[in-house]
Amino acid sequence: MRTLTTYIPTTHNESKLLSVLLSDHLPVFAVRRFNRNYERNHKQKGNIYIKYRYMKNFNVEQFKATLKETPWDSEFIFDDIDDMLSSWELLFHTALDSNCPWRVKRVAKARKPPWLNRYVTRQLRERGRLLKIAKKWKNPPDWEATKQLGIKQFHY
Secondary structure, three states, X not given: OOOOOOOOOOOOOOOEEOOOOOXXXXXXXOOOOOOOOOOOOXXXXXXXXXXXXOOXXXXXXXXXHHHHHOOHHHHHHOOOHXXXXXXXXXXXXXXXXXXXXXXXXXXXXXXXXXXXXXXHHHXXXXXXXXXXXXXXXXXXXXXXXXXXXXXXXXXX
């Protein structure tokens, strides 16, 4: 008898099972929102890019329907357990790709200019925070604080 066991280590006590009628086993899946180490060294033109699944428009019911329509029994034509696993992964990833596509996002430049130090970065973040508040509340003192911090940034 051959079995496929899935072990997913997590830091949260949250597990998901899909109730899809495949046989007497339920498929187990895990969703990772962000992986900081995934393709961290993948560089294009001096920038660092990460690859992640775009979950904004993910529809669970549509994903379940796709899994129900997937021909899961086609993986049992293989004799080797590794071929069975590869076939299952291909079917699952095809279903996942159709419902939750991959995205590539630029994280940061690999080489920052020498003048962009911690102080400047902190000031830029503070100005962005104040600008967000000023836009939200449309209060003249908030706009003035944002303006003063912008002037201060260039005279440190």
